[in-house]
Amino acid sequence: MSDLKIIFTGPVGAGKTTAISSISDVPPVNTDKAASDMTKVKKNQTTVAFDYGVMNLNGDEKIHLYGTPGQERFNFMWDILSTNALGVILLIDGSRKEPLNDLIFFINVFKDLISKTALAVGVSQLDKSANKCLKPYNKKLREMNIKSAVFEVDARSKTDISLLVKALLFSIDQGLEYAS
Amino acid sequence: MREDMLASILSELNGTSADIEASAVISTDGLMIASVLPQGMDEDRVGAMSAAMLSLGDRTSGELGRGELEQVLIKGDNGFVLMTHAGEDAVVTVMAKPRAKLGLIFLDVKRASENISQML
Ligand SMILES: Nc1nc2c(ncn2[C@@H]2O[C@H](COP(=O)(O)OP(=O)(O)O)[C@@H](O)[C@H]2O)c(=O)[nH]1
Ligand SMILES: [Mg+2]
Numbered sequence: 601m602s603d604l605k606i607i608f609t610g611p612v613g614a615g616k617t618t619a620i621s622s623i624s625d626v627p628p629v630n631t632d633k634a635a636s637d638m639t640k641v642k643k644n645q646t647t648v649a650f651d652y653g654v655m656n657l658n659g660d661e662k663i664h665l666y667g668t669p670g671q672e673r674f675n676f677m678w679d680i681l682s683t684n685a686l687g688v689i690l691l692i693d694g695s696r697k698e699p700l701n702d703l704i705f706f707i708n709v710f711k712d713l714i715s716k717t718a719l720a721v722g723v724s725q726l727d728k729s730a731n732k733c734l735k736p737y738n739k740k741l742r743e744m745n746i747k748s749a750v751f752e753v754d755a756r757s758k759t760d761i762s763l764l765v766k767a768l769l770f771s772i773d774q775g776l777e778y779a780s
Numbered sequence: 781m782r783e784d785m786l787a788s789i790l791s792e793l794n795g796t797s798a799d800i801e802a803s804a805v806i807s808t809d810g811l812m813i814a815s816v817l818p819q820g821m822d823e824d825r826v827g828a829m830s831a832a833m834l835s836l837g838d839r840t841s842g843e844l845g846r847g848e849l850e851q852v853l854i855k856g857d858n859g860f861v862l863m864t865h866a867g868e869d870a871v872v873t874v875m876a877k878p879r880a881k882l883g884l885i886f887l888d889v890k891r892a893s894e895n896i897s898q899m900l
Contacts, residue, residue: 629839631832631835631836631838631839633808633809633831633835634807634808634809634869635809636807636809636811636869637809637811639809646809648808648809648810648828648831648832648835649831649832649833649835649836669832671810671828673810673824673825673827673828674810674828674832676825676828676829676832677828677832
């Protein structure tokens with residue numbers, strides 16, 4: 601099978617929906633609805649099923665991109681979307697109060713998938729944050745014994761998100777080579 | 781107040797047919813607005829599942845040329861789940877027994893949804 605599937609996950613407002621629409625080569629499918637929960641202090645719309653896009657690679661390979669809802673009440677969608685995924689992109693909103701807690705939370709949720717595949721972490725919203733340092737994220741990942749690149753990203757930037765996806769693909773490739 | 785009136789519409793709906801076991805009004809982003817559910821059924825799950833299914837139904841109906849979505853119907857061994865829009869921002873979810881008379885339920889739910897959408 602030459603089709604790859606990866607998922608974008610992370611807390612509400614990290615930029616999963618935006619990231620997929622930034623890099624998709626087809627019009628993305630989005631299932632955002634008017635927010636009535638705490639989300640609405642940050643933004644008007646929230647994802648209730650999934651985001652979907654496609655990124656074309658060289659040749660006729662393509663990657664299917666699935667974005668998850670952020671709120672825990674949608675955790676059944678996290679399971680559904682994880683099936684057969686070859687890697688996880690975790691977007692963290694670096695301007696939130698305790699972004700490391702979000703990192704730990706989502707890594708624990710996707711622990712099995714991550715241990716079998718690969719992870720790349722993008723920290724967004726750092727332009728709005730007082731604390732712009734990525735070191736704490738790297739440190740926490742080391743403590744958790746997780747191998748992952750960490751990048752500062754702006755979900756609105758196609759360049760940033762493409763780079764993040766490429767970093768993930770690179771570590772998936774390495775994993776495959778180790779396995780074979 | 782509004783919750784009470786919604787709950788009374790739902791109770792009435794549950795009363796119209798012995799086949800209806802539960803009903804709820806949910807915002808399109810998956811939060812419970814009012815419900816008449818059996819003990820032990822998790823409101824959050826009902827809410828989130830309804831929102832996800834209805835949004836997929838919306839998209840599927842539109843993208844496959846079936847027009848505006850009216851309802852999503854799920855059939856399992858142990859019965860039905862029926863989700864219907866109540867205006868733009870809410871969903872009415874109804875759970876019914878396995879051998880329920882769907883035609884009648886469709887009608888009752890449609891009527892209830894119209895009443896509910898006027899109250900929201
Ligand atoms: N200032 C700033 N805004 C960003 C950045 N990344 C994403 N955004 C905005 O943050 C919001 C993220 O919303 P959304 O994509 O719906 O987040 P989701 O809940 O993760 O799907 C959007 O309004 C983006 O335009 C960033 O790095 N800086
Ligand atoms: Mg989203």
